[in-house]
Amino acid sequence: MPKTLAAKTDGSPGVVYRGIVDGLYRGRYVPGQRLVEADLTRDFEVGRGSVREALSRLAAEGLVSMNLHRSATIRSLSRNETRDLVALLEVLNGFAARLAAERVEEGANRKLIAEAYASLADVEVQRDFLRFARARNTFYKTMVAMGANHELARLMPRTNVDLVRVQFRAYTTVDDDVRIEDYRAIYEAINEGAGRKAETAAKTHIRRLGDAIDKLPDAAFAG
Amino acid sequence: MPKTLAAKTDGSPGVVYRGIVDGLYRGRYVPGQRLVEADLTRDFEVGRGSVREALSRLAAEGLVSMNLHRSATIRSLSRNETRDLVALLEVLNGFAARLAAERVEEGANRKLIAEAYASLADVEVQRDFLRFARARNTFYKTMVAMGANHELARLMPRTNVDLVRVQFRAYTTVDDDVRIEDYRAIYEAINEGAGRKAETAAKTHIRRLGDAIDKLPDAAFAG
DNA sequence: TCCCCCAAACTCGTCCGACAATCCCTGCAA
């Protein structure tokens, strides 16, 4: 029984929570899919209460949507929602990048962001969707952590970045043209301690991402 | 107040959720206060599961903090957390104000924001903390709704504005000097459809608020 | 008298079982 093991880490709801997020990245769950509580109870071997708590946390973060008396479903972004989200991420990531740049001198920050960028720039990593996704998450997480704004760190996971990443993973063109050069620009600006430059670079990156997404066919979106 | 998000057809957990948020504004609960599940079960006459769900939603929004094997408590902001939060709100509110200004022509937007501002500017309303808080929430909510960015609307209630408002309510000086003139500037910029101007006005307002909070004595903050 | 340590009371995390409410699919009838 994984009870004791689970309790140490994050508890049963955490197991389900992480299991679903991970399953999303691994393709086990796809946008629109139904998440039946009884199934999850069986799959993760936890009580139904824990499943419900995990689901409501996921719903709070916008990853799944819960409808009254209907199964929770993996949320799927419409074209408009995606546009809104990208616009919001532009602002938030710009803010995060600026803060990070302003604090690059403190503690081990310079080293941390350098490492995060290094693994992102590794061509080996770039070939593997899963590894690249992880490296990218680490990069962003490091950037936010450097900024040392606790409230921003709390809020960032509550955006739906994960959804964007997963929903459009099939359309690799979205990433390929854009990603590495942009990340390099962001990293260098942060490394220089240039706040405004980092903010601009981050915003530019997100805007390019948004432009690429705009060009995707309707089939990539929900409703 | 994030009522819109949770209020609709939400059952027992919603009752508890709204009861706590409302109690916060009414002074029934104060920052730092312990929220024992058993007590809430009795007070709201719902099952413990519903209480827990409400608490975890409140925790997700940052209004309460849940401690392992210890009662949940109404979160109380430290000086640093407040500073972080204000910096974040500056960015988000600036964004919201800009979007609102850009869309003032659409639908009934001009009328809506005018009404929201009118009740905010009513001296009668300003004397009553509760009524003023409601009017201010309406103003902000209208502003966000005008922007029509669904993701921003989803994220805004997950900041801890409510906490700031409640925690420093005793120190009226924070508000008095600042509020009305700033709100007027924001409103007028939005009404003119001047995006950048509205963004600046909103940011200025938040920054002034932050300055006022910085001057508060340590007693106003948590550990 | 004062301080430290331990046992009991609290409280939360989790599981289980139960029941009603609601949704939705299926099959029957017009």
Next chain:
DNA sequence: TTGCAGGGATTGTCGGACGAGTTTGGGGGA
């Protein structure tokens, strides 16, 4: 084909139970 009733599936909510960790009050030792 269309409308409708019935039943299975699924969620919403409750109550009880137990383990684990925290807090607290009292007794023993210095």
